[in-house]
Amino acid sequence: MKKYGPIIAFVGFSLILISLLIAISSVPSDISEDETFLVSSLFEGMFDDVSETFQIMPGDVIYTSYTTSLSDVPLLWGIQIIDYQYGDMLYIQISNIFGDSYGEFVQNDSVLFTTTMIDQSDTLNFQIKNTGTRIIDTMVMFSEDPENSDAFSNPNSPMMDMLLSLIISGFLIILGIIILLIGIIVTILDLKNKLDNKRNY
Template structure:
């Protein structure tokens, strides 16, 4: 049997292993191993404002606001439930100082991120209600025009230091899978040819 098939398959598995090692090494090592770490620490420099943790009792409401400095830009905002437990739930209403609604959202997972288009400089008020049955601690994050933020435009930013290796890792995974499939096909063809040769004898 030809050895090209097994060699190519082994090369594919090796690339996938290397990709996982690259992905693991790209994640900052100082991140807490428990579930209380803040998502904002993964994307240092990406957010214009990160609130202090708010504690919300069941049925209670807290209010926070953010004033944009730019017009005609997307505002990326997110809410993280710290140490999320099954059943935790938030109801979020967004409006400006004139009472215009910018949407209502239900959060029943640990993290919610969404984008709101801001057509002119504005102050958005966030009404966050704990509709679950347990006390919830939350952190609110804001980023104006995130695509053009320094976190993505600066190749030396902490975010890019993490994202670029992840992109390379993803490419290696795809390449590894392709090599594995090619190797398996070659192995099957070699087996078929060997069986055909045995029949001829």
């Protein structure tokens, strides 16, 4: 009985280690090989289009566009500031070829994601201005009707594989923590009983 506590605690600790290994292995290998972290690499297969990297001088503006092929669907788009530093800021204006506005956005963090509802197939023009004080490298990502994209609907897609691994990892780490705590409690109770028995003798 006196050894049950440490054994239970060891099992819990082992589950925590296994969960961390699963989480690490679920991250695409090319992310760890590259010093530059790209969101598009982490969510492989989720985006229909990923732009090239744009370099924007302070006060300058760059333009990029995306043409949707579906109607009455959400367009998920995101902008990443590569190697983000505090104070970096972008001002984004979106419009179509007729000049209709789809909104204005301010980005003052490393990544901005938002969804724009598209009533009918359209070409969206993105005007991105660097309102910060240093040169910014940025990239734009697009996913049309993301809820029904292959990344989520295909159980064998890289995205689903990663999500499943992270879910399993999360479950194991919670289970491991619970078992570890039980092991610690059992160990403390065993020590208490041992001390009580010594006092009785």
